[in-house]
Amino acid sequence: xxxxxxxxxxxxxxxxxxxxxxxxxxxxxxxxxxxxxxxxxxxxxxxxxxxxxxxxxxxxxxxxxxxxxxxxxxxxxxxxxxxxxxxxxxxxxxxxxxxxxxxxxxxxxxxxxxxxxxxxxxxxxxxxxxxxxxxxxxxxxxxxxxxxxxxxxxxxxxxxxxxxxxxxxxxxxxxxxxxxxxxxxxxxxxxxxxxxxxxxxxxxxxxxxxxxxxxxxxxxxxxxxxxxxxxxxxxxxxxxxxxxxxxxxxxxxxxxxxxxxxxxxxxxxxxxxxxxxxxxxxx
Numbered sequence: 001x002x003x004x005x006x007x008x009x010x011x012x013x014x015x016x017x018x019x020x021x022x023x024x025x026x027x028x029x030x031x032x033x034x035x036x037x038x039x040x041x042x043x044x045x046x047x048x049x050x051x052x053x054x055x056x057x058x059x060x061x062x063x064x065x066x067x068x069x070x071x072x073x074x075x076x077x078x079x080x081x082x083x084x085x086x087x088x089x090x091x092x093x094x095x096x097x098x099x100x101x102x103x104x105x106x107x108x109x110x111x112x113x114x115x116x117x118x119x120x121x122x123x124x125x126x127x128x129x130x131x132x133x134x135x136x137x138x139x140x141x142x143x144x145x146x147x148x149x150x151x152x153x154x155x156x157x158x159x160x161x162x163x164x165x166x167x168x169x170x171x172x173x174x175x176x177x178x179x180x181x182x183x184x185x186x187x188x189x190x191x192x193x194x195x196x197x198x199x200x201x202x203x204x205x206x207x208x209x210x211x212x213x214x215x216x217x218x219x220x221x222x223x224x225x226x227x228x229x230x231x232x233x234x235x236x237x238x239x240x241x242x243x244x245x246x247x248x249x250x251x252x253x254x255x256x257x258x259x260x261x262x263x264x265x266x267x268x269x270x271x272x273x274x275x276x277x278x279x280x281x282x283x
Contacts, residue, residue: 142173
């Protein structure tokens with residue numbers, strides 16, 4: 001299988017907030033055109049790493065570089081969790097999605113027909129056209145998340161960063177966002193998402209497992225082993241029954257009918273003692 005060239009290269013990168021180290025020095029790559037899942041327990045540095053890729057947090061040591069596409073800078077769109085956004089702002093869905101065009105138009109320029117088409121297409125893809133004139137305060141959590149994903153894909157972008165896009169959503173919203181993620185990849189976009197969802201990580205192309213540092217990175221079959229997961233989550237949260245591995249993370253348990261997989265299992269194809277790290281594996 002051909003190996004995609006890197007879209008992101010991190011070399012001995014560390015992130016700190018004051019004296020607290022959020023992510024210890026680590027090196028990893030993110031393949032171009034892939035879906036990369038950054039997974040780990042709560043407080044493991046997933047969002048900090050995503051912010052570092054977006055250029056919102058400066059490394060304390062080392063470097064993290066988003067590589068250009070040919071001679072052109074790679075364009076990033078970043079979708080935050082709705083819990084990190086002031087969803088009580090007195091603005092409509094259409095206005096929120098339109099903000100995705102501001103990097104191109106600037107906030108004080110008139111929208112062109114191209115801008116309006118991009119906004120409408122993004123709302124159409126997220127099935128929120130019927131919500132266009134409603135305020136954020138009138139929407140469910142899943143609907144709000146779809147609005148912010150629409151804002152991201154309305155922006156001109158080559159890489160889409162999503163901070164826990166599927167956590168705690170209703171099934172309709174989760175399926176809509178999951179479909180768009182794979183559709184974006186099919187059109188050449190590089191996707192990087194943080195998740196607590198073990199099942200979502202297993203179906204990604206590339207996985208970075210974190211616990212205040214990069215425990216392992218590479219393909220899911222290399223990273224999602226009993227050994228590495230125990231190292232990241234602690235032995236009390238990992239349960240193995242035959243060839244099935246269960247993750248019991250009490251911070252992110254399923255609440256029906258939410259679309260979460262933290263209490264679901266993954267299948268271990270090979271005994272953990274037979275597995276070997278990939279090129280990015282820090283061990």
